[in-house]
Amino acid sequence: MDALNSDVQAIQAISSVPTILRVVAETTGLRFVCIARVTGNAWVTCAALDRLGLGLRPGDELDVATTLCDSVRAGDQPIVIDHASVDPVYCTHPTPRQYGFESYIAVPVRRANGDFFGTLCGLDPEPAALSDRRIVDTLTLLAELVSRQLEDEQRIGASEAALLSERANSELREQFIAVLGHDLRTPLLSILTGAELLRRLPLEPHALSIVERIKRSGRRMASLVDDVVDFTRGRMGGGIPLDAxxxxxxxxxxxxxxxxxxxxxxxxxxxxxxxxxxxxxxxxxxxxxxxxxxxxxxxxxxxxxxxxxxxxxxxxxxxxxxxxxxxxxxxxxxxxxxxxxxxxxxxxxxxxxxxxxxxxxxxxxxxxxxxxxxxxxxxxxxxxxxxxxxxx
Missing domain, CATH: 3.30.565.10 (Histidine kinase-like ATPase, C-terminal domain)
Incomplete structure (x- = not known):
């Protein structure tokens, strides 16, 4: 369901969709036009122009098995009905009677890679001359326009997600550098300072050698911290900073x-x-x-x-x-x-x-x-x- 909701939001984000639906309605005379997301088990309204008062809103679902859009998906071809009650194929089909339409048209909307997304479709209780080649071609072109804008919207969404991810990584990187640069260096400085103070005391040779070992280990640890900070800045940031x-x-x-x-x-x-x-x-x-x-x-x-x-x-x-x-x-x-x-x-x-x-x-x-x-x-x-x- 999350994926379907994402698809609905993607169509809703396309600013030209209301204009496309209005052009379809004016070209065909149909009073209900919509873009639907259609899968093998779901039919979901993505956007609709409803002058019939059917009440379908973005996110609303129908039983896909009761729709002709499922046949468009299965055959990957448009379906056009001028007058269902006298159509030799659809006069006995249950879908026109269930949804109360006489005229109907649906063309496939595909993703950029060719996968089936859904349909650009419309219907009306009155008959309409929809089988005119110019009408079918116009709706096919409009469906392709939806496909391309859907691709653009998804590309923008992916870019924004990548930007947010990079921003989060950048903040995490800065926190990591801060931890290394301050939270580790501060106790190391205390260790080195303490070792230096001990070295100045009158110590036995064995104790003095232990103090020198502490100093060497502390300096080595500080060097490792410096290396990791530089690595983090060089590898994941904008390069090692200079004070030239x-x-x-x-x-x-x-x-x-x-x-x-x-x-x-x-x-x-x-x-x-x-x-x-x-x-x-x-x-x-x-x-x-x-x-x-x-x-x-x-x-x-x-x-x-x-x-x-x-x-x-x-x-x-x-x-x-x-x-x-x-x-x-x-x-x-x-x-x-x-x-x-x-x-x-x-x-x-x-x-x-x-x-x-x-x-x-x-x-x-x-x-x-x-x-x-x-x-x-x-x-x-x-x-x-x-x-x-x-x-x-």
């Missing part, structure tokens, strides 16, 4: 990232060639985040006995950044998956993150209007970021 500024300090921020990761990965060699003495228009925090993600990937998967190389330079406002590591070349099928979210290499350990680092790096590149590509040979694997001069 003109800066001459990008080089120092990148060097800080290199120094920090050298401390974390003690014993690993990172060779850096950073030449960024000119002004660059970018989001320096995001570029530093990109470098951090690429460096972590290189240190994790590269040959541990070979250095990782970082190069960065600018040229007339354009920015170039690359990270290279030695090691076994990456297979072609793997290269195609590297920037997919949650993808992790077969040699990744259980504590090596969610597999979002390279995806987020690629999204940062895209938000800057640039590109991040990877090449892998027997000599080295290199991730290269290039961003043009960004218009302000």
């Amino acid at each position: 500024v003109e800066t001459t300090e990008l080089g120092q921020q990148l060097l800080h990232v290199v120094a920090e990761l050298k401390d974390v990965h003690g014993g690993r060699v990172i060779d850096s060639e950073i030449d960024l003495n000119t002004t660059v228009y970018c989001d320096p925090k995001r570029i530093a985040q990109m470098l951090s993600n690429l460096l972590v990937n290189a240190l994790t998967h590269g040959a541990p006995d070979h250095p990782v190389t970082v190069r960065a330079r600018s040229d007339d406002g354009a920015l170039f950044l690359s990270v290279s590591n030695a090691g076994a070349p990456i297979a072609d099928e793997t290269l195609q998956q590297l920037f997919q979210p949650f993808w992790r290499g077969s040699n990744s350990g259980p504590s090596e993150g969610l597999g979002l680092g390279l995806y987020i790096a690629s999204e940062i590149a895209r938000s800057h209007g640039g590109s991040l590509i990877v090449t892998s040979t027997g000599e080295a694997t290199t991730f290269s970021f290039t961003a043009p001069r960004i218009a302000r």
Whole structure:
């Protein structure tokens, strides 16, 4: 019944339906005209022009087995009766007597895919010359017009439903980001602050090592939260947001990232060639985040006995950044998956993150209007970021 009600509402939503019914009435002289939804077990009024006072309103039903519309559905052909009581086919048919009509016409209304929807039909207690080809053709054209407008109305309805769904998803996404960004970060900040205060106390070596472990775990958890927030914004929102500024300090921020990761990965060699003495228009925090993600990937998967190389330079406002590591070349099928979210290499350990680092790096590149590509040979694997001069 819900589906039938939806069909009635769809016809009611077509603004031209009253005009179509009036044209049918004036063309045929029939005093009752309607559009009916017809199925194998239901006949439902969708819209009616009733000058006979039959009282059928939108949503009212008739027993479909007592209607000729059921025969239109079964045969998928119009039925036209000029004078039922003398018609050789319908003079003994029970339907004209039950509903008290002499003249009757019904033509199929189809959906856009050709499926039968119902009928555009009319009747009158008086005989009428309906079998004229021009009348049948006119009603057929009007039925096709109803079909097309029904399709348009359903398409608009689907678009509005999709828009409402997207709006609901957007609100849910923002709530999700808010939970991650505030409700999880706040207790993490308390944990990290408490651990730092404990570290300043005179502790035994064993207790101090526990405090340091708490700090490392807290920082790792905060990093995972940041990654999921960035993933949510990049994948389901409008991309990773930027706070782009003109800066001459990008080089120092990148060097800080290199120094920090050298401390974390003690014993690993990172060779850096950073030449960024000119002004660059970018989001320096995001570029530093990109470098951090690429460096972590290189240190994790590269040959541990070979250095990782970082190069960065600018040229007339354009920015170039690359990270290279030695090691076994990456297979072609793997290269195609590297920037997919949650993808992790077969040699990744259980504590090596969610597999979002390279995806987020690629999204940062895209938000800057640039590109991040990877090449892998027997000599080295290199991730290269290039961003043009960004218009302000």
